[in-house]
Amino acid sequence: MSAPLLIAAISLSQLLLALAGCFAGWRILRGPRAQDRVVALDTLYVTSMLLFLVTGMRTASSFFFEAAMVIGLLGFVATVALAKFLLRGEVIE
């Protein structure tokens, strides 16, 4: 009884998160200036990290959890580096 409910919920959640990733990608492609694209890229990082977590719940493997953690760490570092580049014109002064 609980397996169909959980599978339906996980599938719906994956669909919504994939749609959210598509919207963020649309803002990356369109966004008029560089800072819009950086914000959308940060959103895409978070959305794909959540998609990995939900997929890990579906397959019950720890592989997706570790991948989600790496995506979270790299997303923070990438966004900080891009913001620094937009602010100063160089990453390491």
Add this chain to the structure above:
Amino acid sequence: MTHLQAIPLWLAVPIALLLIFGSVLTLLGTIGLIRLHSFYDRLHTPTLGTSWGVASIALSSMLLFSWLGGRIVVHEAVIAIFVMITTPVTLMMLGRAALHRDRAEKSPLLPDIARRTLGSEDHPQVSADVSPAGRAPNPDLRG
């Protein structure tokens, strides 16, 4: 999907509700990323996904794996806490970078008060010399 059959119904319902709640919040944040018109408006919208979106999906994952493993699993809380701490930092840096770029271009989108303080970010001692009285300590508070 054999592992999902081991979940009792009273636990499956909150797991499913938390999952859908978190993904709907993340989707609403990205819809705002598309619909809003100014960059400074759009800067707020991803925080829907990074606050309760991450928290509720991590919570449902913790519930599922705690029941499956027969012990308390708090691995996902690391991700949730990390994202909640780092998102304000990155968005503040991006907002400052966008303000710096808009000031350098004298963008008409900025209000007058933000344009008048051009240069105070690069030369902080100039603005301190302009208004020394504003920076002086209040004599009433020294006690």
